[in-house]
Amino acid sequence: MKTTRFCTFAVSVAMTITTIIALGACTKSTVEPTSPDQADPGTPANPPAANPTPAQDVQPTAAKPVDLGAKATELARRFIIVDGHIDQPMRFAMSKRLTGAVDYGPVINGGGEGDFDYPRAVAGGLDAPFMSLYVPAKYQEAGGAKNVADELIDMVEALVTSAPDKFAIARSVADVRKNFSSGKVSLPLGIENGAAIEGDPANLKHFYDRGVRYITLTHSEDNEICDSSYATTRKWKGLSPIGKQVVAEMNRLGIMIDVSHISDDSFYQIMELTKVPVIASHSSARHFLPDFERNMSDDMLKKLAKNGGVIMINFGSIFINEKSRAQGQARWAAMREFRDKHNVQYGDAKYAAFVEEYNKTHEFTFADISEVADHIDHVVKLVGVDHVGFGSDFDGVGDTLPTGLKDVSMYPNLIRILLERGYSEADIEKICSGNVLRVWQAAEDYAAKNASQPATSVQ
């Protein structure tokens, strides 16, 4: 497990992003780490392999026990693992703001404070983490959103240029497979917040040409495209007129639509319009957190499955466990109040001291990795195994990650639990990457057929 040395930076980085209501939890876990052995005691383990029928003059021998830990590690290496959402580029941006330059060394060689780097990706079998290009909602008002996304793409490209033997940009499913074969970690690109197009669907082509293959339509606020699950304003009651054009143009170009962060109305309207399956790059099941609109309801999951799409499960404890969410929400409110009252921001020493003190005196309950598997199970039981994947939100949820699932080296722990719960290798491969690559391929195929259609423009 990581120690609290991560906290100050994690808070400063993470509080602004994905889990806008509840980040920065840095107290020690109130839950002792548990091993995957203890996952869901009510679930039967894989049955041992059947013995061959013994000849009459040979005594039967006991089946050799399967080492599920070793098996999980082997599968993590053998299968392509795609993660729908890792916020590493935002860490680059933060380090540039604080120090004036980006040091790519820790991501290439390890030893940094984030959740993702090359050595741990290799250890965990991670092959294609979508690099989330996070555009904060404040740029919707202030301007400059497109430039923010472009600078983040520049940073990911600079990382690849610095270590071409380890990383490669992936612009297609074929690229992911090719990079896997040559032992490189693919870095596909996804923009988090469609504000990056600055209200002009024509900018979608710009980002497609730069390699962006999904866009999360909004983030913490309503934007020009649609309403946010976190906003109370609900400006458009779903999609805006521009948003409807954005859906059509993303389909035409082959950019996947990411429905994480958007309001329920926005989601249902997209389901009526989109010609290809969609993804939720980092959302979990609302079933376990009934009031948390940021996760997907059972009805939405059924619609998503009918559409052929995939939900990539967010690992952050506040997405997984109701108690964690409540504590995280209180924490967020206290920190926001302090910032407003003292006019401080992330990175300020006074604010960091407050955060440290708050975390010492307030409990935070980490979810357990087995609960992440519960969310996967729930989706599978509801709509089948073809519609779920991993969308960790690593580097986006601060120190709120579940025990047993703290960074990119730990996918085998989750695969082990799936094995314990009786998932077949074929099913596990679908969850690791097969499902999202199927959706990505469908987006590519539709675009290939419709590339000659005129671009969707603002009327």
Ligand SMILES: [Zn+2]
């Ligand atoms: Zn997010």
